[in-house]
Amino acid sequence: MNLPIYLDNNSTTPMDPRVLESMLPFFNENFGNASSRNHSFGWNAEKAVDDAREQLASLIGSTSKEIIFTSGATEANNLAIKGVYEMYGSQGNHMITVTTEHKAVLDACKKAEKSGAEVTYLSPNEDGLINLDELEAAITDKTILITIMYGNNEIGVIQDIKAISAIAKKNGILFHTDATQAVGKIPVDVLADGIDLMSFTAHKMYGPKGVGALYVRRKNPRVKVTSQMDGGGHERGMRSGTLNVPGIVGFGKACELCQQEMESEATRLSAMRDKLEKELLTIEEAYVNGNAQHRLPHVSNISFKFVEGEGLMMGTKDIAVSSGSACTSASLEPSYVLKSLGLDDELAHSSLRFGLGRFTTEEEVDFAIDHVKTAVNKLREMSPLWEMFQDGIDLKTIEWAEH
Amino acid sequence: MAYSEKVIDHYQNPRNIGKLDKDSKTVGTGLVGAPECGDVMRLQIDVDEATGIIKDAKFKTFGCGSAIASSSLATEWLKGKTVDSAMEIDNMEIVEELALPPVKIHCSVLAEDAIKMAINDYRQKQGLEPIEDDKKHY
Secondary structure, three states: OOEEEEEEEEOOOOOHHHHHHHHHHOOOEEEEEOOOOOOOHHHHHHHHHHHHHHHHHHHHOOHHHHHHEEEHHHHHHHHHHHHEOOOOOOOOHOOOEEEOOOHHHHHHHHHHHHHOOOOEEEOOOOOOOHHHHHHHHHOOEEEEEEEEHHHHHOOOOOOOHHHHHHHHHHHHOEEEEEEEOOOOEEEOOOOOOOOEEEEEEEEHOOOOOEEEEEEOOOOOOOOOOOOOOOOOOOOOOOOOOOOHHHHHHHHHHHHHHHHHHHHHHHHHHHHHHHHHHHHOOOOOEEEEEOOOOOOOEEEEEEOOOOOOOOHHHHHOOEOOOEEEEEOOOOOOEEHHHHOOOOHHHHHHHOOEEEOOOOOOOOOHHHHHHHHHHHHHHHHHHHHHHHHHHOOOOOHOOOOOOOO | OOOHHHHHHHHHHHOEOOOOOOOOOEEEEEEEEEEEOEEEEEEEEEEEOOOOOEEEEEEEEEEOOOHHHHHHHHHHHHHHOOOHHHHOOOOHHHHHHOOOOOHHHHHHHHHHHHHHHHHHHHHHHOOOOOOOOOOOOO
């Protein structure tokens, strides 16, 4: 077992060696431009891209023509939101999203607001799920897009996508979902789920970084987005730029592997995740963030009360996890996702996100359990707040000498 | 971010963790910071009334590695010092000793404040005026 142990698979995943192998010929032997129509170099590249497109489509239940390759999910989210706003702006300027979305969605919405869009940001319930009645109530006759993520990157909560898309459809509104964390991990089917636009990316599913895709529905309804990158008119005019052939080939292979192994892998991962969680919850005053039932199989986000986040990260340096706190400076900024769930700053700071993956072993999970328990206990021994809690003192009654 | 070796050493082997009897006449307690700011430091001294020398010092800290190290170091420095010379400890000495980066200077400030608060708590118990400090942060 090599240290540190990688348990941050929501940030990115290591590439599967089978994916790497599939990509290699497309860096040198088959280096052609997929848009070159006059020679075999181009035809070979185009064939490889077509095959990959089929592999992506097969994983998400779409047709290959509905796949628009991008540089990643951030670009796909930008293309979906700004592209819909520009394409359908004459029909209305209102969009609906949620405060727990990824920054790529929130900031694309903010950018659209600067050019006249009106955006409603729904707050989720404290378990991370949105209230469907609130969604319906937010719809106006100007609403053109609902954009709500499939599975959350920080807490893993899976929204009721079918119900959301039904609401969108009933009101004649397009539905986009950022499915970056869900595709390849759980069954996602754009037809059954009623999705009109969907962003996803290769590097969260054991593929390469720098390549992603936007699914754009072609039938019932036929959806169009205004391009955000102009040039040679690639990808049906929606995203110009020479295709990243090796990346796309790797993305395709990654999708194929996820499709083949999803069921057994989800079972394996959720068993390990549940073990990790069960063990860590034996620590007093430890809480799971987000709905524990409607959740991705490989994610767990836990807050440990009375220890401070950065100190906890320092104490858990043999495992690579993500903290709910981005505090590298005096101005501590706890995770906006956890704050949206109503967690106070203190609990948001002292949370750890565990993201298990294809290469995570049982042995590593066992190590992580011991490592975190040791760190939390050690920090609590040093923590005046823990001592006060144990003495039955309500911390809210103390007058703090704040800085 | 990278921590200095001294910070890591204090974090891994904190000196003088613990608690003194806050009701004792010879014990001074300083509690600074706030949970929602991410730092709470409690620093205590036990003073020999005859000599004015600090016999013992204990701390508990909720905070990052630099906050833990700052308070751990402070207790080391306090032991054996007279109360009057302890009052002279400046946060920048802590910054230098632990090689704290600019974003962590507030940890040393917190430690200095905790020292002064503890000393003044002791002085008040002894019927002495608290020492006003123009550098007071809390």
